[in-house]
């Protein structure tokens with residue numbers, strides 16, 4: 474199948490979630506990833522570790538093509554928000570990408586409106602927002618498309634056209650996250666086209682073409698080639714397999 478993307482540099486994001494348990498392990502995994510992706514400098518590789526490790530890992534990321542990501546942010550720059558981190562603090566720590574609206578955070582109570590404020594804060598802070606959208610389950614009437622459209626519409630409601638290049642949409646069907654049940658190539662093709670249609674409606678066709686759409690949900694070393702070559706996605710958001718440098722390297726090689 475002919476790939477449909479207009480994007481030059483594919484992107485693979487490692488979402489480590491609340492892993493690993495120690496900084497020493499985090500360093501080992503990062504060094505492993507650095508080695509595994511060295512041959513693919515044209516692929517943008519973002520590693521999003523737990524906050525605590527970011528500053529230390531920044532030293533290891535220096536002089537490599539890896540970028541650092543955060544898994545969440547607060548909407549304000551500073552203030553009395555116990556347990557939170559701001560975009561400015563993330564930027565200071567060396568972060569350039571922020572994952573926002575991940576389904577695991579939505580499950581903790583994040584609303585579309587809060588996600589919209591976070592996206593606005595990320596863009597204002599001149600970082601790139603990786604906006605996660607995805608349905609819990611699929612129905613035969615296709616109502617899940619309306620849900621995805623709404624998630625995108627609300628998340629981007631404060632983003633001006635000129636700033637859309639700082640947004641990446643990650644389509645992550647919840648039923649495929651951490652389950653081993655990947656979406657099919659056809660599912661991903663259709664959803665990628667749908668997302669571009671939504672962006673065309675909200676902005677215009679040129680903008681829609683330029684916004685990167687990645688897929689996430691049980692991407693692994695075995696299915697990455699098919700999922701990338703057969704669909705129009707611009708890369709992947711990887712959870713479990715991003716903690717295994719060799720497997721992660723294979724995923725990056727698949728989008729190369």
Ligand code: PGA
Nearest residue numbers: 650651690691711712713
């Ligand atoms: P998974 O997670 O690759 O382990 O399914 C993806 C994600 O939650 O971003």
